Amino acid sequence: MSALPAEVEELRLRTRAFIRDVVIPAEPAPGERLTEEKRRALVAAAKDAGVFAPLVSPEFGGHGLPIEHWSPILQEAGYSPIGPAVLGCMAPDEGNMHMLGLIATDAQKQRYLAPLAAGEVRSCFAMTEPHPGAGSDPAALLTAATRVDGGWVINGHKRFISGAEVAAFAIAMARTEAIDGHPAGATMLLVEMDNPGIRIGEQIHATDRVIAGGHPHVHFEDCFVADDAVLGAPGEGFRYAQVRLGPARLTHCMRWLGLARRSVDLALDRANSREIFGARIAELGIAQEMLAQSVIDIETSDAIIAKTAALLESDPRAGAAMSSIAKVHCSEAIFRVIDRAIQLCGGDGVTDSLPLVSYMNEVRPFRIYDGSNETHKWAISRRAASRRRKDVDAGAPRLDDVS
Known part of the structure; x- marks a missing residue:
């Protein structure tokens, strides 16, 4: 991650500590849902720790982070599957809060956004x-x-x-x-x-x-x-939906990338501690290839998220188009990361002794939710073809002309 302003880095570190020290020990068993009673208790703890509602405007009790700084915080929150819900930045509430903040009347904000931002309702x-x-x-x-x-x-x-x-x-x-x-x-x-x-x-x-x-x-x-x-x-x-859907797609990428990082950490702990054929798994070439590909998937996802966030801030139309590319890339890359982690953990990886299968169950639908990847790829290819036709019509040489 690139250097962050001091106050954002301080919030990231506090979020990191809160997720690891408070949230992870309270996680439900793989495949189970967080109870409302436990969620409310964890929300209260997040407020006490000063890490609740990182994206919400200060007017409604949040930190009001600009979109360029969402990813480091949401990745820390996403290191636990329940972290975003505890911190008030989980779908669908996060996307709804973002849109209400931009579009709602003052009366609607008080009636709907204020209790939602406070974690009192969903x-x-x-x-x-x-x-x-x-x-x-x-x-x-x-x-x-x-x-x-x-x-x-x-x-x-x-x-x-x-x-x-x-x-x-x-x-x-x-x-x-x-x-x-x-x-x-x-x-x-x-x-x-x-x-x-x-x-x-x-x-x-x-x-x-x-x-x-x-x-x-x-x-x-x-x-x-x-x-x-x-x-x-x-x-x-439909125009308002784009205000919601572009950033909402990207926050999914951010949260699940945090879970991909946890999956790699889990796989690395296994690879560093287990031996097979007289060597630690981490020293075997085939395992090194899998771990390296996972690191590459994580870092390329991080980079495309950062580029998309910057575009959403400076040029929302271009940012919305780039969010399709980010959604496709990250949903597929994150799935690969978790799948490799399962493979590296062998038999334990496909049991509930480890949480990896439940992580895969969480991220697999992302290739369908918020528009199927195939729909996004169709739109991406159409935009690319249209852009190139316009370039050629404006005088750019056709590179396939062999006459």
């Missing part, structure tokens, strides 16, 4: 739908909100709504018609989960267990919300 983001609705293609949105006297009525079926079972409110994406000078399109609406028009459906049992509240279906059935539930402006939901 939230969810309701966009994904069953096929043929919005999934990798958000433009396929089927959930609709209809304008009525005094507000909106939402009807639709969502799925894979992470954290919904424990959320106090949802940010729901719904299709709306053109109204009052606003275009037809997607609109974001703040909906409290105790609204009688919301029904939580069947739980989806995915491999990951870290996000409390799982990934259930959520049904909006004649769900009425008042006018002040609109987040931002009607019809602008």
